Amino acid sequence: MVxxxxxxxxxxxxxxNSMLLRAVARLAPCDISVSIxxxxxxxxxxxPDLQEHxxxxxxxxHRAVARADALLIASPEYAHGVTGPIKNALDWLVGxxxxxxxxxxxxxxxxxxxxxxxxxxETLRTMAAVIVEPASICVPLLGAGLDESGIVATPAxxxxxxxxxxxxxxxxxxxxxxxTPKFPIQ
Amino acid sequence: MVxxxxxxxxxxxxxxNSMLLRAVARLAPCDISVSIxxxxxxxxxxxPDLQEHxxxxxxxxHRAVARADALLIASPEYAHGVTGPIKNALDWLVGxxxxxxxxxxxxxxxxxxxxxxxxxxETLRTMAAVIVEPASICVPLLGAGLDESGIVATPAxxxxxxxxxxxxxxxxxxxxxxxTPKFPIQ
Numbered sequence: 001m002v003x004x005x006x007x008x009x010x011x012x013x014x015x016x017n018s019m020l021l022r023a024v025a026r027l028a029p030c031d032i033s034v035s036i037x038x039x040x041x042x043x044x045x046x047x048p049d050l051q052e053h054x055x056x057x058x059x060x061x062h063r064a065v066a067r068a069d070a071l072l073i074a075s076p077e078y079a080h081g082v083t084g085p086i087k088n089a090l091d092w093l094v095g096x097x098x099x100x101x102x103x104x105x106x107x108x109x110x111x112x113x114x115x116x117x118x119x120x121x122e123t124l125r126t127m128a129a130v131i132v133e134p135a136s137i138c139v140p141l142l143g144a145g146l147d148e149s150g151i152v153a154t155p156a157x158x159x160x161x162x163x164x165x166x167x168x169x170x171x172x173x174x175x176x177x178x179x180t181p182k183f184p185i186q
Numbered sequence: 187m188v189x190x191x192x193x194x195x196x197x198x199x200x201x202x203n204s205m206l207l208r209a210v211a212r213l214a215p216c217d218i219s220v221s222i223x224x225x226x227x228x229x230x231x232x233x234p235d236l237q238e239h240x241x242x243x244x245x246x247x248h249r250a251v252a253r254a255d256a257l258l259i260a261s262p263e264y265a266h267g268v269t270g271p272i273k274n275a276l277d278w279l280v281g282x283x284x285x286x287x288x289x290x291x292x293x294x295x296x297x298x299x300x301x302x303x304x305x306x307x308e309t310l311r312t313m314a315a316v317i318v319e320p321a322s323i324c325v326p327l328l329g330a331g332l333d334e335s336g337i338v339a340t341p342a343x344x345x346x347x348x349x350x351x352x353x354x355x356x357x358x359x360x361x362x363x364x365x366t367p368k369f370p371i372q
Binding site: 045 | 196197198267268
C-alpha cells in the first residue's frame with residue numbers, strides 16, 4: 001500500500017484544485033491511498049519564532065507529511081505567483097527532516113499559468129523534495145466546466161490521473177527495493 | 187507630507203527586514219512619514235470565500251493601504267521563494283481598487299537572493315502596482331551584524347535609505363501635480 005497526501009493551494013470551497021484532488025482520491029486504485037489534508041487553512045502564518053513550541057495544527061500537519069510516502073500538490077496561481085496558503089504550508093516544512101527526499105507530484109489545472117508552477121517546483125527542489133515528472137501533469141480544468149464526478153467520468157482525464165498515481169507509486173516502491181547489486185554490473 | 191506604509195515579509199521578532207524598516211522610519215526626513223504595518227501576522231490565510239464579509243483585520247489592513255501614498259516592502263527569501271506571509275498579504279490586495287497604480291519600493295536585504303525579489307516584482311506588476319526602481323534597492327544586511335541603530339549610524343546605508351525615500355516622495359508628488367500642458371509641446 002502506498003500512502004499519498006494531497007494538498008490544495010486554494011482554501012475556496014469551490015476550488016477547482018481541491019475538486020481535482022477529490023476526484024484523484026476517487027480514481028485511486030485500491031493499492032494507493034490518497035488522503036486530502038484539509039487543515040492548511042488552520043495553519044498559522046509561518047513564523048520561525050514558533051518553532052520552539054509548535055502549535056498543535058503544525059504538529060498534526062508534520063505528522064501527516066511524515067507518514068505519507070509522497071505528496072500530491074494542486075495549487076492555483078494568484079497574481080502570477082504561488083498562493084499565500086500553499087507557500088505558507090511549504091514554509092512550515094522547510095528543514096523538516098522527513099520531508100527531505102519526499103516524492104512530490106505537482107498538478108497544474110491551468111495550462112496558461114506557469115509562474116506559480118515554476119515557483120512551486122523551484123521551492124520544492126530547494127527543499128530537497130524529489131519532483132516526480134510523470135506525476136506532475138497539467139489537467140486543463142480551468143473553464144472546462146467539469147465537476148468532480150465529471151472528471152471521474154471523463155476517460156482521458158481519469159486515465160491521466162491514474163497514470164499520475166501509478167508514477168508516484170512506482171517512485172515509492174522503486175525506492176523501497178533493497179539496494180542489491182544487479183548483474184551484469186554496467 | 188507623503189505617507190508611506192512599510193510591510194515586512196517576516197514575522198520573526200529579530201527579522202532583519204523588519205529591523206531595516208524600523209531604521210527607515212527613523213531615517214525619514216520630517217516631510218515623509220513611514221508607518222510600519224504590524225498586523226500582517228494577524229491576517230487570515232487568503233480565502234476568496236471571505237471576501238463577502240471581510241474580517242476586521244483585513245478591513246484595517248485595506249484602510250492602511252488605501253491611505254498610504256506608497257508602500258515599502260522588505261521581505262526575505264524562503265526556500266528560493268517569497269515568504270508565505272508576504273504573499274498572503276499581497277493576495278488580500280489583489281483587485282483592491284486603491285491598490286492599482288500604487289507606488290511601491292521593494293527592498294532586498296540579501297544580495298544573493300533573487301528568486302523572491304523577482305517573484306515579488308512580477309506579482310506586484312501583475313497587480314498593477316508601479317515599482318519605483320530608484321526606491322527598490324539592495325541593502326546588504328544579511329551577515330553584516332548591524333542592528334537598527336547600526337544601520338542608522340552607517341552613513342552609506344543611511345544615505346541609500348534616504349535616497350530611496352526621496353525617490354518614493356518624488357514619484358508621489360510628481361503624480362500629484364496637475365496635468366497642465368507644458369510649453370512648448372513636443
